[in-house]
């Protein structure tokens with residue numbers, strides 16, 4: 001296809017070849033019910049020790065990407081039709097959900113799904129499914145990351161706030177000693193101050209423990225501020241990637257995901273010609 005004056009496709013900064021501690025999604029296609037194709041060749045890398053964000057609007061395929069990584073497509077009647085997912089020398093796309101957790105990749109599901117009738121502490125202990133390490137010490141470690149939780153340890157989780165439930169869900173995942181944490185929309189339905197607190201906590205765990213994180217978010221602003229690298233997804237494809245700081249200053253990302261328009265007035269989608277051209281290229 002030849003375009004008269006094409007805008008350059010954004011060039012991602014050079015990255016070294018992935019190492020075995022990086023999680024690599026390579027050209028993955030996912031279908032639900034054998035016919036509904038949702039992922040159309042997704043490739044991305046979650047670098048060891050980094051926070052990587054996956055952004056996109058409703059229905060872009062972000063949750064499906066997480067399910068593909070964590071081996072949770074089957075209960076949804078979905079499967080990987082093409083491509084591979086690797087981590088730590090293992091092919092995650094060839095093993096089931098429990099094996100993926102054993103390999104060190106643990107997902108915190110969207111909607112925080114705590115066991116409502118169990119206490120906060122019982123919820124956390126339920127995460128120690130692999131019996132790794134000393135769970136007493138792990139609980140104390142998680143309480144230092146989420147200092148609101150110790151006072152609630154005996155409270156029924158169903159009676160805690162949305163923000164507290166998000167903290168419980170992340171804490172429960174940490175009890176399994178993950179090397180990669182997958183977070184699905186931690187900001188969903190939470191007030192901005194709580195969202196900031198949760199992202200601060202995640203960043204702290206990442207820095208102090210070297211934990212790799214892949215965070216799926218519609219709230220691009222907070223995700224880019226708290227990640228090292230980012231990918232933008234649309235209709236089952238990655239359409240843009242780059243260092244988070246660079247993405248945050250990219251005019252198209254600002255326009256569509258951060259709600260900021262250069263020159264003040266907000267443009268309509270059809271006015272952003274360069275973006276349309278890029279989309280036609282991809």
Ligand SMILES: Nc1ncnc2c1ncn2[C@@H]1O[C@H](COP(=O)(O)OP(=O)(O)OP(=O)(O)O)[C@@H](O)[C@H]1O
Nearest residue numbers: 032036038056057058059060061062063064065076
């Ligand atoms: N179990 C399923 N069966 C059939 N189609 C599904 C299933 N789960 C998701 N889809 C479809 O796949 C597409 C991508 O959904 P997905 O949840 O991965 O997107 P998303 O980017 O995470 O969006 P959201 O933020 O709304 O969750 C949507 O069109 C959705 O309807």
